Amino acid sequence: MDSEAQRRFAQMLHHRTKSLAPGAPLAPEIITAATYHCPDVDNIAYIYGRASTPTWDVLEAQLAILEDAPCVAFPSGMAAISAALFATLGGGKRLVLPSDGYYVSRLLSQDFLASFGVEVVEIPTLQMEHFDYSGAAVVLIETPSNPGLDVCDIALIAAKVHAAGGVLIADNTTMTPLLQRPLDHGADIVVAADTKAPAGHSDVLFGHVSTRDATLLARLREWRRLSGAVPGSFEAWLVHRGVETLEVRLERMCASAMEIATRLSAHPRVKNTRYPGLSQDPSHVTAKRQMSGFGFLIGFELEDRARAEAFLTACPYIAQATSFGSTHSSAERRARWGDAVPEGFIRLSVGIEPRDVLWAAIEAALDQT
Numbered sequence: 001m002d003s004e005a006q007r008r009f010a011q012m013l014h015h016r017t018k019s020l021a022p023g024a025p026l027a028p029e030i031i032t033a034a035t036y037h038c039p040d041v042d043n044i045a046y047i048y049g050r051a052s053t054p055t056w057d058v059l060e061a062q063l064a065i066l067e068d069a070p071c072v073a074f075p076s077g078m079a080a081i082s083a084a085l086f087a088t089l090g091g092g093k094r095l096v097l098p099s100d101g102y103y104v105s106r107l108l109s110q111d112f113l114a115s116f117g118v119e120v121v122e123i124p125t126l127q128m129e130h131f132d133y134s135g136a137a138v139v140l141i142e143t144p145s146n147p148g149l150d151v152c153d154i155a156l157i158a159a160k161v162h163a164a165g166g167v168l169i170a171d172n173t174t175m176t177p178l179l180q181r182p183l184d185h186g187a188d189i190v191v192a193a194d195t196k197a198p199a200g201h202s203d204v205l206f207g208h209v210s211t212r213d214a215t216l217l218a219r220l221r222e223w224r225r226l227s228g229a230v231p232g233s234f235e236a237w238l239v240h241r242g243v244e245t246l247e248v249r250l251e252r253m254c255a256s257a258m259e260i261a262t263r264l265s266a267h268p269r270v271k272n273t274r275y276p277g278l279s280q281d282p283s284h285v286t287a288k289r290q291m292s293g294f295g296f297l298i299g300f301e302l303e304d305r306a307r308a309e310a311f312l313t314a315c316p317y318i319a320q321a322t323s324f325g326s327t328h329s330s331a332e333r334r335a336r337w338g339d340a341v342p343e344g345f346i347r348l349s350v351g352i353e354p355r356d357v358l359w360a361a362i363e364a365a366l367d368q369t
């Protein structure tokens, strides 16, 4: 984590401290009102819960410090991605997105945006740097991509997309703003599923969008108000609480992931270990330049589907679950969702278990499968 991210994190922990009245609670309040006292409509911050809610504002202020940009909260990562796409696209416009990225973004584009006349183009993350973006209104990237962990150069792609007159959206879910700040590399909009590491406890769905462009920001807020894709206050409060420990969790998770990836890559049963922190990884050079940590996701292959399933069943400290970024380690065979990966490919999300205990369990499970 770079010193800028550390400074932002400390500032974030105290973002409410100075404005509190004596006797005010240190923890934010959960305000669930649908409607507010409104004797006249001028100069009132809160009128109706779909337009604005105090508990969202607290969370948005917190996340805005980490992003170094205003933030709009949404009830899930996909609600945030939908907002970014609907706010920027329209009939006859072209969207370019990764063929190896989060599959739900692809399904949304194919099943809904395409039927509104959006031209949907899918290309692999590794072709993003070389693609001709002429005619593209919106480009969505995901780096590292999920689940393959390929990396693309955000600054280079931003320059090409802008030269073609397009808008660049970066899905930063796998990194969080503490490990990578796409807006600093030229992306126009960052989207993220806070369901993952930011909330961090597998107990809430959430998402956010950040941008430094005032016109886009207003449109994203308007999309939320009109579409009604609004988060609940309790969920916003849970995310605010989770984010307060994000830096310590990430530190443990990234350090463990580096060590476990190194050991996996040397294990005779394991093939094609992918982790951007490994010096031999094809993503390493670009990752080192634009990320300030290599994350907590590892990809690797066992011989076949049966071996992969036996491993996942045998390891007591890996939850067999979809999703990632929680306190507990979790993993799954991504081919079960139809991702274009080998049958024995496993995506492992390293949690906060003490590292040597976790590795001992992984090694024992590998040895018996």
Ligand SMILES: *Cc1c(COP(=O)(O)O)cnc(C)c1O
Pocket: 076, 077, 078, 079, 081, 102, 142, 146, 171, 173, 174, 192, 193, 194, 195, 196, 205, 206, 207
């Ligand atoms: C999980 C995820 C999403 C969607 O988030 P939800 O909160 O499940 O809607 C979007 N992008 C990526 C990269 C993800 O991993």
